[in-house]
Amino acid sequence: MRNYLETEKIREIKKEVSIDYELSSLCAKIEDKPTIIKLKEYPNVKAVVGLCGNRDSLAKGVGTTKEELIFKISKSMDKQGELSVLDNAPFLENKIEKPDIIKHIPVPIFYREKERKYFSSSMVIAKNKETGKQNMSFHRMMYLGENRFSIRITPRHLYELFNKESGDLEVAVVIGVHPAIEIAAATSYTSDFEELKFASTLLGGLKVTKVGNLFVPSESEIVLHGRITKKLAEEGPFVDLTGTTDIEREQNVFECDTLYHRNEPYFRVIIPGGLEHRILMGVPQEPRMYKIISNTVPTIKNVCLTEGGCCWLHGVVSIKKRKEGDGKNAILAALAAHPSMKRVVVVDEDIDIFNPLDVEWAITTRFQPDRDLVIVPGARGSSLDPSSDLEKHTTSKWGLDATKPLDKDGKLFEKTELPLELKKEDYLE
Numbered sequence: 001m002r003n004y005l006e007t008e009k010i011r012e013i014k015k016e017v018s019i020d021y022e023l024s025s026l027c028a029k030i031e032d033k034p035t036i037i038k039l040k041e042y043p044n045v046k047a048v049v050g051l052c053g054n055r056d057s058l059a060k061g062v063g064t065t066k067e068e069l070i071f072k073i074s075k076s077m078d079k080q081g082e083l084s085v086l087d088n089a090p091f092l093e094n095k096i097e098k099p100d101i102i103k104h105i106p107v108p109i110f111y112r113e114k115e116r117k118y119f120s121s122s123m124v125i126a127k128n129k130e131t132g133k134q135n136m137s138f139h140r141m142m143y144l145g146e147n148r149f150s151i152r153i154t155p156r157h158l159y160e161l162f163n164k165e166s167g168d169l170e171v172a173v174v175i176g177v178h179p180a181i182e183i184a185a186a187t188s189y190t191s192d193f194e195e196l197k198f199a200s201t202l203l204g205g206l207k208v209t210k211v212g213n214l215f216v217p218s219e220s221e222i223v224l225h226g227r228i229t230k231k232l233a234e235e236g237p238f239v240d241l242t243g244t245t246d247i248e249r250e251q252n253v254f255e256c257d258t259l260y261h262r263n264e265p266y267f268r269v270i271i272p273g274g275l276e277h278r279i280l281m282g283v284p285q286e287p288r289m290y291k292i293i294s295n296t297v298p299t300i301k302n303v304c305l306t307e308g309g310c311c312w313l314h315g316v317v318s319i320k321k322r323k324e325g326d327g328k329n330a331i332l333a334a335l336a337a338h339p340s341m342k343r344v345v346v347v348d349e350d351i352d353i354f355n356p357l358d359v360e361w362a363i364t365t366r367f368q369p370d371r372d373l374v375i376v377p378g379a380r381g382s383s384l385d386p387s388s389d390l391e392k393h394t395t396s397k398w399g400l401d402a403t404k405p406l407d408k409d410g411k412l413f414e415k416t417e418l419p420l421e422l423k424k425e426d427y428l429e
Contacts, residue, residue, distance in 0.1 A: 001221060001266060004051065004061055004178050008034045016040040023047060024110045028271045033057070036266070042106050049269045051179040052276045055354065058283070061179045062202045066354060070303060072202070074287035077189055081200025089209035089218040091260045099259040100146045105175075105222055106267055107143045113237055113245070117143040120277075121268040123185040124151070125172045125196075125214050126161050126228075134215065135161060136185045136195035138280070140272070141173070142235050147256040150235040151228060156188065162252070168227035172214045173254070176221025176268045178203065187284035211260070221265040226256040241281055242310050242384050243273035275307065282311025285338055292337035293317060297330045304353040305338070313342045313385060316353040321403045331374050331399030340382035345400045350414070362402040366413050372401040 011030075016038045017023050023037065027049040034057065037047040052058050055066035064072040096104060107117040119141040127134050135157045141149040153159050162169045184199035196215065200206035207218040211225050229252060236248035270276050282305035290303045299320040305311040317334050319326060327346045334344040345359055348366075352358040367373075381388045381395030388395035404413040 001176050001178055005034060008057060010034040010036060013037045019106045019108045021109055023108050024271060027269045028274055031271055031275050039106060044264050045105060045267050047269050048266045052182060052279050058179055070286040070290055076198060076201040077287065079201045080194065080197040081206065083196060083200055083215065084205060084207045086207050086209050086218050090262045091220050091223050093263050094261045096259040098147055099256060101256060101259065104259060105261060110272055111239060120272050121175055121270040123174045124158055125174060125216055126158055126169055127214055128161055133192060133194050134196060138185050140238060141254060144233055149254045150233040150251045151254045152235055152251055162228055168229050170212055171226065171228055172211050172216045173224040174216055174220045176266050177217050181217055182280060183284060186280045221262050223260040224256040225258045226254060229253050229255055239272040240384055241273060241277060241312055244386050278307055278311035289334065289337040293330060293333040296333035297326055301349045302353055308356060312340055313382060315341050315344045316359050317344060317346045318349050318351060318353050319346060320349050324406055327401030327403040328374055331401060335376065335397050335399065339380055342381060342385060342395055342397050345402055348403050363400055366404055367400055367402040374399040
């Protein structure tokens with residue numbers, strides 16, 4: 001994270017901010033750009049928000065552009081980068097056994113209901129004892145007191161690893177890493193996929209240090225080493241990806257045996273349901289969607305899950321249209337590629353899919369509902385969508401073919417270009 005911050009244009013909030021509501025409220029308004037924040041209650045800790053708040057800086061962090069980001073991720077997913085094992089690491093500078101967590105690092109309050117304190121950027125590392133491969137994934141954690149948290153575990157890889165154990169599962173919880181490692185932690189792929197090795201490929205190498213029986217990124221700001229136990233405790237209510245409130249439920253308890261942190265650590269904040277949450281959820285899905293759609297429409301150019309659609313429920317697909325019907329085929333393929341998606345817009349390659357104004361212009365000038373609309377009723381949808389049938393988890397899905405018809409003069413559907421191309425950056429200081 002620190003190396004990344006040195007290469008980015010960051011802003012600093014000089015006023016000290018309280019972790020009770022003030023921090024989360026401020027972060028929600030400034031998460032579009034990397035920002036460092038002083039904390040009133042923790043003079044030796046600074047909060048960081050906005051590492052993944054826009055696609056440009058996220059792409060820059062892995063050495064590419066936002067237009068090429070899904071291709072960089074896609075190529076890296078099929079490679080297993082090397083991990084360089086170090087005996088030492090900056091986070092070993094401070095070691096606290098059986099810690100009372102809140103005395104050492106902040107656990108913010110994000111929402112007023114029940115005033116629950118949460119880690120929202122916590123990544124859990126666990127090992128498959130049969131294969132020796134590690135898994136890393138994001139999991140929100142609600143503070144219960146002293147060294148205990150209830151941890152939200154959905155039925156995915158960590159859930160499977162935990163249920164294989166008759167007792168506790170050893171884990172390391174990591175907070176504060178390079179955004180490429182966050183992308184890796186947010187990526188779901190094959191069962192033998194190792195997120196840290198994927199991050200190593202993205203970064204051109206990754207240093208790790210052993211904590212217990214697990215390897216963690218050496219440059220981590222904060223590491224909690226402990227166990228997920230069979231004990232249960234209440235978790236929630238909390239805000240999910242769509243910004244709507246998730247329910248209360250019984251979840252397993254994580255107990256921290258040892259807390260490690262760097263001197264004057266950076267504490268990573270991700271606003272639940274906010275911009276960074278959406279981007280981290282959506283961007284890792286796009287390469288998989290691209291591959292699946294390309295089997296049906298080989299002339300696909302790019303894919304974007306839109307921020308307004310929570311980077312989960314709405315998407316845009318760019319294609320080079322060669323035959324009538326390509327747009328509708330792309331719609332059906334896209335809905336199948338990401339089953340949670342409810343709406344997809346298919347556009348021509350001249351449309352900037354990352355610009356919602358450009359996409360809406362394409363709908364305005366190239367789409368006719370009676371000709372270009374596809375509706376799929378009663379399809380399996382996302383449980384995150386409050387408008388769906390929450391008992392059956394079904395929804396109506398729709399696609400908009402906003403591509404130019406091939407049987408008409410294409411110039412009728414093109415913007416008139418100004419006579420001189422220039423960059424505004426050359427004129428603005």
